[in-house]
Amino acid sequence: MNRRYTDAEIKSLTAEALRDGFCVLRNHFPREKVVQWREACLPLLYRQIELEGQKTSRGAQRFYVTFPFTQPFSDPGFYEDPDIIAIVQELAGKDFVMCQLASDTPMLGSDYQEIHRDCPPLFPESGIETPMYQLALNFPLVDVTEENGPLEIIRGTHLLGRAEGRKLIESGAAKIEAVCLKMGDVMIRDVRTLHRGTPNKTPEPRPMVVIGYSRSWLLRPEVSINIPRDEYEHLSDFAKHMLRHNPITDELDRSAKPESYTVFQY
Numbered sequence: 001m002n003r004r005y006t007d008a009e010i011k012s013l014t015a016e017a018l019r020d021g022f023c024v025l026r027n028h029f030p031r032e033k034v035v036q037w038r039e040a041c042l043p044l045l046y047r048q049i050e051l052e053g054q055k056t057s058r059g060a061q062r063f064y065v066t067f068p069f070t071q072p073f074s075d076p077g078f079y080e081d082p083d084i085i086a087i088v089q090e091l092a093g094k095d096f097v098m099c100q101l102a103s104d105t106p107m108l109g110s111d112y113q114e115i116h117r118d119c120p121p122l123f124p125e126s127g128i129e130t131p132m133y134q135l136a137l138n139f140p141l142v143d144v145t146e147e148n149g150p151l152e153i154i155r156g157t158h159l160l161g162r163a164e165g166r167k168l169i170e171s172g173a174a175k176i177e178a179v180c181l182k183m184g185d186v187m188i189r190d191v192r193t194l195h196r197g198t199p200n201k202t203p204e205p206r207p208m209v210v211i212g213y214s215r216s217w218l219l220r221p222e223v224s225i226n227i228p229r230d231e232y233e234h235l236s237d238f239a240k241h242m243l244r245h246n247p248i249t250d251e252l253d254r255s256a257k258p259e260s261y262t263v264f265q266y
């Protein structure tokens with residue numbers, strides 16, 4: 001797989017992420033492959049809705065679904081994309097791990113979430129914010145518009161607490177921006193950057209993929225990726241290393257289970 005961006009462009013995208021808490025790579029993944037993800041995602045989403053009912057810890061008509069590590073979700077063209085890896089290594093260290101492969105979907109009837117970050121600070125008692133340790137790669141499985149529940153984000157708030165961020169918004173010093181990604185666009189964000197989900201006012205689900213990358217020493221017990229042994233055997237050495245903290249399973253358990261990642265707002 002060849003890189004699309006030069007070293008200088010990777011540096012510039014990394015600088016953007018360090019300044020704003022996120023960066024966006026437009027038109028990065030082939031749309032036809034993203035369609036395959038959507039077709040595989042929707043039955044899993046509907047199965048999860050049957051299991052969990054209409055309201056989850058994320059809000060009414062808002063669902064978090066972990067994907068199985070099988071095709072199309074195990075396509076290294078996504079999680080091992082060389083431009084994304086180059087940026088992730090700059091932000092989370094050369095020896096980072098991949099710990100999460102899932103989706104967030106608001107449906108018709110969903111509402112505004114509280115503005116939040118997805119993980120706590122490392123040292124909450126100190127009030128000190130550190131360099132980045134937990135990243136999310138997001139890409140939508142439909143075109144996101146103002147109507148179908150764009151993620152809203154507050155630029156440059158990854159090193160601020162929630163209360164401080166709120167004050168900035170209330171004083172007008174910071175704005176909430178809707179991120180209307182198209183299919184194929186990708187966002188890499190520090191999960192501490194303040195954001196919220198917004199209502200999907202259309203009848204079509206709006207699935208957003210989330211692939212989690214963490215510093216090598218960070219364990220997030222609330223998420224993991226079960227890797228079927230036959231998939232594992234076909235991984236590149238790089239991918240085996242990146243996925244090293246995840247369980248390798250002989251049988252992929254395809255039965256639906258309630259999601260264990262339910263506490264997500266900090």
Ligand SMILES: O=C(O)CCC(=O)C(=O)O
Pocket residue numbers: 058104105106113118149150151195196197198208264
């Ligand atoms: O609409 C979205 O994808 C954002 C959802 C979100 O921020 C969350 O559930 O933590």
